[in-house]
Each structure stands twice: as structure tokens, then as C-alpha cells.
Amino acid sequence: MQEVQIQVNGSACSVQVEPGTLLVDCLRGPLGLCGTHQGCDTAQCGACTVQVDGRAVKSCNVLAVQVAGRAVRTVEGLAPAQDRLHPMQQAFSKHHALQCGFCTPGFLMRAVSMADEPEALCDPIDPHWVRHALGGNLCRCTGYEGIVHAVCEGLVAMRRAGAA
Ligand code: FES
Numbered sequence: 386m387q388e389v390q391i392q393v394n395g396s397a398c399s400v401q402v403e404p405g406t407l408l409v410d411c412l413r414g415p416l417g418l419c420g421t422h423q424g425c426d427t428a429q430c431g432a433c434t435v436q437v438d439g440r441a442v443k444s445c446n447v448l449a450v451q452v453a454g455r456a457v458r459t460v461e462g463l464a465p466a467q468d469r470l471h472p473m474q475q476a477f478s479k480h481h482a483l484q485c486g487f488c489t490p491g492f493l494m495r496a497v498s499m500a501d502e503p504e505a506l507c508d509p510i511d512p513h514w515v516r517h518a519l520g521g522n523l524c525r526c527t528g529y530e531g532i533v534h535a536v537c538e539g540l541v542a543m544r545r546a547g548a549a
Pocket residue numbers: 422423424425426427428429430431432433434443444445446
């Protein structure tokens with residue numbers, strides 16, 4: 386076991402992990418952040434997507450020790466307050482962009498990371514770009530139509546609100 390310091394959702398955390406512990410297992414286990422889901426464990430489905438230093442990362446494809454000293458943001462860190470949703474969460478709700486919801490945390494974390502990409506400055510956002518950019522996230526309920534609408538609208542709402 387070794388001790389790793391990680392900033393998680395804005396708070397400094399110290400956690401004991403094995404050298405081979407995946408970030409997703411560290412988040413869902415000792416850190417108790419089960420909003421990050423675990424689907425394939427082979428970097429294909431995107432259910433485990435989180436942000437590391439603002440970039441979308443599949444947490445089943447990274448070791449916990451590799452994010453020592455870095456800032457990890459999970460779906461639990463999206464909403465600005467307990468009674469307020471993030472603009473991307475609002476857009477997912479408005480467009481019914483979830484069915485069983487298993488894929489939703491990963492889609493949300495990938496979607497908010499897209500705000501830093503140049504295509505996100507367009508208004509309206511190109512849905513073809515959104516579909517392509519979401520290619521690493523799978524929805525077994527095939528709710529893609531609503532997800533694409535939500536991401537297009539959510540990115541514009543994020544820009545207007547100055548949200549990250
Ligand atoms: S669980 Fe990580 S990509 Fe599927």
C-alpha cells in the first residue's frame with residue numbers, strides 16, 4: 386500500500402492504495418464516490434469518465450498513483466450547490482437525455498470537458514461534432530438523440546453562465 390494525495394472535487398484527499406489500483410476503484414472504494422460508474426473496465430464504454438486537471442479521462446485506464454498531486458473532478462463535483470444543477474445537468478434533464486442513467490455520469494463529464502474545445506465556441510453547436518466527440522461514450526439504452534441535443538444546449542449554457 387502507498388499513500389497518495391489527490392485533490393478530489395476541490396478537496397485535498399489522502400488515500401492508501403496498492404500500486405496497481407485503478408483510479409475508478411479508488412474513487413468508488415476508499416473515496417466513496419460511486420457516481421463514477423464502471424462498465425467495461427477496458428476503456429471502451431466511457432461510463433467511468435472523470436476529469437483530471439480539466440481533461441476527460443477514463444478512470445479505468447489510469448492508476449490512482451498516476452494522478453497523485455493532480456485535480457480530479459467526478460460527477461459529484463459538477464453541481465455548484467446542493468439545490469442547483471450544473472448547466473449541463475440541466476440540459477440533460479430538459480432533453481430527457483437519460484433512461485437507465487448508467488452511462489450518464491460519464492457522458493456528463495465528457496460533455497463538460499468539451500467546453501474547452503474550439504468547436505464549443507460556435508452557436509449553435511454542430512451536432513455532428515458532438516456525436517463525433519462523444520464517440521468514446523456508449524449508451525446501452527441508445528438515448529443518443531437526447532444526449533446530443535442536451536450537450537449542444539449545455540455547452541452554450543455553460544458559456545453564457547461562465548461555468549466550467
Ligand atoms: S469502465 Fe472505463 S471505459 Fe468502460
